[in-house]
Amino acid sequence: MKEYWNSLASLLGVLAFSHSLLQLVFPPELRLLSLKFLSRIFHLFSSYCYFDITEIDGVNTNELYNAVQIYLSSFISLNGNRLSLTRALNSSATTFGQSNNDCIVDTFGGVTVVWEHVVIQRQSQTFVWRPFPEEKRGFTLKIKKKDKSLILHSYLDYIMEKSNEIRRKNQDRLLYTNSRGGSLDSRGHPWESVPFKHPSTFDTLAIDPDNKREIMDDLKDFADGQSFYHKTGRAWKRGYLLYGPPGTGKSSMIAAMANYLSYDIFDLELTEVHNNSELRKLLMKTSSKSIIVIEDIDCSVNLTNRKEKKNKSNDLETRHVSGVEDGVNSTVTLSGLLNFTDGLWSCCGSERIFVFTTNHVEKLDPALLRSGRVDKHVYMSYCSYPTLKIQLKNYLGYDETDLDSDVLNQLVDVVSKAEMTPADISEILIKKQSCNHKAVTELLEAMKLRADNNLKCGSLGERENSSDEEQEKRALECPKGLILNSLARKKRTWRR
Numbered sequence: 001m002k003e004y005w006n007s008l009a010s011l012l013g014v015l016a017f018s019h020s021l022l023q024l025v026f027p028p029e030l031r032l033l034s035l036k037f038l039s040r041i042f043h044l045f046s047s048y049c050y051f052d053i054t055e056i057d058g059v060n061t062n063e064l065y066n067a068v069q070i071y072l073s074s075f076i077s078l079n080g081n082r083l084s085l086t087r088a089l090n091s092s093a094t095t096f097g098q099s100n101n102d103c104i105v106d107t108f109g110g111v112t113v114v115w116e117h118v119v120i121q122r123q124s125q126t127f128v129w130r131p132f133p134e135e136k137r138g139f140t141l142k143i144k145k146k147d148k149s150l151i152l153h154s155y156l157d158y159i160m161e162k163s164n165e166i167r168r169k170n171q172d173r174l175l176y177t178n179s180r181g182g183s184l185d186s187r188g189h190p191w192e193s194v195p196f197k198h199p200s201t202f203d204t205l206a207i208d209p210d211n212k213r214e215i216m217d218d219l220k221d222f223a224d225g226q227s228f229y230h231k232t233g234r235a236w237k238r239g240y241l242l243y244g245p246p247g248t249g250k251s252s253m254i255a256a257m258a259n260y261l262s263y264d265i266f267d268l269e270l271t272e273v274h275n276n277s278e279l280r281k282l283l284m285k286t287s288s289k290s291i292i293v294i295e296d297i298d299c300s301v302n303l304t305n306r307k308e309k310k311n312k313s314n315d316l317e318t319r320h321v322s323g324v325e326d327g328v329n330s331t332v333t334l335s336g337l338l339n340f341t342d343g344l345w346s347c348c349g350s351e352r353i354f355v356f357t358t359n360h361v362e363k364l365d366p367a368l369l370r371s372g373r374v375d376k377h378v379y380m381s382y383c384s385y386p387t388l389k390i391q392l393k394n395y396l397g398y399d400e401t402d403l404d405s406d407v408l409n410q411l412v413d414v415v416s417k418a419e420m421t422p423a424d425i426s427e428i429l430i431k432k433q434s435c436n437h438k439a440v441t442e443l444l445e446a447m448k449l450r451a452d453n454n455l456k457c458g459s460l461g462e463r464e465n466s467s468d469e470e471q472e473k474r475a476l477e478c479p480k481g482l483i484l485n486s487l488a489r490k491k492r493t494w495r496r
């Protein structure tokens with residue numbers, strides 16, 4: 001023990017002597033250089049090497065930094081002594097983070113590595129076109145030089161994969177929107193996100209059970225299809241078109257799809273996108289395992305202009321997608337949108353589902369609907385008896401056997417004539433949760449009334465497609481609500 005203390009004292013003496021020598025011999029400006037030189041020599045002979053993974057790589061966010069953070073947070077809660085805890089707005093998950101300049105040890109394939117979280121204050125910024133965060137954050141990975149090839153080839157890939165898995169399992173999924181209109185946040189993201197908490201699932205969705213099964217199988221095949229898509233040389237993506245009248249569950253279906261596959265949703269508001277290159281940038285910033293949604297696509301596409309122009313020229317570039325009047329700022333083109341969904345750019349990233357919704361499928365350009373862009377067309381229809389059964393079960397807990405046989409027969413008879421949407425039906429059932437019997441009676445009455453009106457005034461489809469004069473004539477003969485409803489539907493087909 002005595003020997004040990006003696007050697008330590010001599011070592012400290014040597015260090016103190018070297019330090020004074022350094023101060024004496026080298027002027028201050030050379031001191032820094034000589035220290036750098038010594039550290040180089042030290043690293044040359046050291047058996048360790050170091051890798052810095054900074055949060056922002058130039059101007060872009062470094063995906064590897066985010067992945068390391070998620071990966072470390074999965075076991076840090078057990079190993080770490082000092083942790084930083086965060087919880088995003090409306091989130092139900094707590095994230096554990098490494099404290100500033102703290103180290104954590106991990107092992108991979110029998111190799112030990114050390115991670116250090118380095119946080120330094122950024123110097124005050126002179127004018128920059130995009131402000132950076134105030135802190136400069138990064139991880140430093142320390143490994144033995146001999147383990148370099150294993151770590152660089154397998155460990156980092158493993159971290160990327162693991163972090164995606166952890167995020168899907170533990171964290172809330174996210175709903176992204178581009179509502180900022182093209183401006184970037186301080187970390188270079190054009191998308192804003194909130195935790196996605198929509199409760200719709202395929203169990204709660206009232207659609208034809210055979211259709212539902214088919215869609216669920218299709219989604220499962222897609223999610224499990226990596227090797228198939230690779231083998232056949234296809235981009236790993238799938239397009240869905242959900243069309244049908246308002247209130248038939250198109251948006252609810254998207255939420256159910258995301259919940260079923262545990263994917264994030266990118267809700268693309270086309271009217272906020274200024275040009276094709278902005279559209280491309282948005283696409284590049286979407287992540288894998290996500291659903292990219294363009295709702296009410298017929299409302300984002302200026303169809304009148306498009307058709308007129310199409311007659312004059314077949315040039316896709318002249319077909320404008322923006323709702324802005326011809327020639328003024330209308331720089332997102334149909335061509336841009338087509339490339340977005342099935343061009344070379346659509347393949348950056350993988351495992352993504354594009355979903356378009358519309359109330360008016362007949363107004364969409366066939367180029368947008370061809371296979372490869374839209375692989376599956378799903379018609380969301382008015383309530384039928386099988387879908388009514390699902391709603392009665394969900395809202396009232398009723399099976400067929402719980403209904404009086406006479407009421408059941410009347411419901412079966414009237415449901416398709418009534419042309420009511422699942423949204424209409426849920427509005428009636430939601431009010432009467434306390435008395436199920438009353439709810440069924442009221443529903444039956446409403447359906448009969450609607451069926452009678454349809455008989456007198458024509459079905460909703462007929463009313464919507466009739467001319468304005470015909471609609472006015474009907475307005476004199478038919479109940480006010482029905483006509484207003486029909487006109488409102490007509491108006492919302494062109495929002496801007």
Ligand SMILES: Nc1ncnc2c1ncn2[C@@H]1O[C@H](COP(=O)(O)OP(=O)(O)OP(=O)(O)O)[C@@H](O)[C@H]1O
Nearest residue numbers: 204205206207245246247248249250251252422423
């Ligand atoms: N098929 C359905 N199954 C279960 N609930 C439904 C269904 N359709 C509609 N609903 C109910 O009606 C509400 C409106 O539905 P949703 O927003 O999904 O309709 P939509 O087809 O997207 O309408 P729009 O065309 O106006 O966007 C939902 O909150 C949901 O409660």
Ligand SMILES: [Mg+2]
Nearest residue numbers: 250251295357
């Ligand atoms: Mg909708």
